[in-house]
Amino acid sequence: MSTPPSSSGVDVTHPAWDPGREIVLDPGSPEPLYHQVSQQLHAAIEDGRLPAGARLGNEVDLAANLRLSRPTVRQAIQTLVNQGLLVRRRGVGTQVVRTKVARPLRLSSLFDDLAGLGGKPESVVLVNEVEDADAKVAELLEAPGLTRVRRLKRIRSTGGEPLALMNNYLPDGIIDPTDDELRERGLYQLLRSAGVRLHAAEQNIGARLATEEDAELLDEPPGAALLTMQRTTYDDTGRVVEYGWHVYRASRYAFNLSLTNGPQ
Amino acid sequence: MSTPPSSSGVDVTHPAWDPGREIVLDPGSPEPLYHQVSQQLHAAIEDGRLPAGARLGNEVDLAANLRLSRPTVRQAIQTLVNQGLLVRRRGVGTQVVRTKVARPLRLSSLFDDLAGLGGKPESVVLVNEVEDADAKVAELLEAPGLTRVRRLKRIRSTGGEPLALMNNYLPDGIIDPTDDELRERGLYQLLRSAGVRLHAAEQNIGARLATEEDAELLDEPPGAALLTMQRTTYDDTGRVVEYGWHVYRASRYAFNLSLTNGPQ
């Protein structure tokens, strides 16, 4: 290093990081500059160039080195702070807290999760039809006047072993999937490619014992422990696009959450 | 309404909101301006002045009305967008998506949650002592050289009925609570007032059947369904401050999550 040993070294453990040669920007790209910076910092944290505890140089110098304005650099850093990867302290600087990717618990379905893990999910479609909606279903979908709903009932497996039994209601007309499409892709994927902008979901996670029907469908003994999840999904107009109640074999599945203390 | 019917009305349903008389700012307050705006918008959404679907006036006018700069107003709006309350679309405007408070799933303990709901949680402290740490515990706390740990075992009840059995390990020296303190306050509260800055947690939620011991402590029959949660909590230096494994009576408790699709 060309850095002279400073007598008042705050950071014997980690020298402040110099992004000069590490981060390359393409001003012509349609990708915003702050996003380019943010992603490359993220990558540097993930692959160990920026280990936990490492200090970033101060924002002013960073901006100068990258030939960007300070707000732009701040915006890049802010996204990583929101993800819980960095911590800022006034008068101190910015430090890497954790290397592990703390997924901020995005909107993703079981299918997405399994596919992301490399396991290839399989599906059996038991029910996929449009039927009349009674008042109770209309209330679940928060659409008082609703008369027709699509009902889904599927079994999700991996490695030939059942994993979950999934029931869903969707307002009629949102998507019109074939059984094949339901087998090939997850519900969220189908919704997204139909132009639905998924925005938020409320989930309720509990547990109960397997009934006779559960047991048979999931290949568990009656009375086995099951994980249950009810979910209401909203699009960005506030409309309910899906209500689901799922049960998972507790012996094969658990929910994994990463929480972060975002900006107060 | 005094609004004249505009011939090219984009928003027959909701006129754009005029914050002129609604939002009052105190430039002398130590509270940042963007935070004042953000909070008052949040309040307006919660109490119905800004119903779901309502459109905010455009940022430039908003800034002019509030006598603030556009970046400041944007920052205020951005926090609400991140919370999933607002949706922005370029060329269109900013709209309220949902009125319900979508808590972004903060770092909170069972005690906080129960206290927030008004129910007064009670505790029985079964174990509260410092003991030798074996290699396995040290690994759970991600502190290889650790030799001493504090172990906690508590039962949390509400209304005289057991709710959860909670086991925890903490590196020795972080907090030194008396049994009384553990009864009066939650673990996270104790940590925070000891100056620990909680930053992130990883949780694993599953289910299993009650063992004999579970059953007796929780007043459930053996073989009842239990909700399990393992948790590792980190402070903002990346250090593990707590590892816990808890079991909840599925008949009395479920996890409630609100997910939001933050900025991509």
Added chain:
DNA sequence: TCGGAGACTTTGTCAAGACATATGGACATA
């Protein structure tokens, strides 16, 4: 040796302005 005042560093907050780009409607055209 210990403790406090003050300087310095670094992030936090805010302003004003400029240009880019996606959206949706109006208009003109085939």
Added chain:
DNA sequence: TATGTCCATATGTCTTGACAAAGTCTCCGA
């Protein structure tokens, strides 16, 4: 009628500049 083009609108991105406030460190004095 259907389709393509243009334009107005509103957010997205980025820059420059300035001051405030919170930590940290050093140095001085008791």
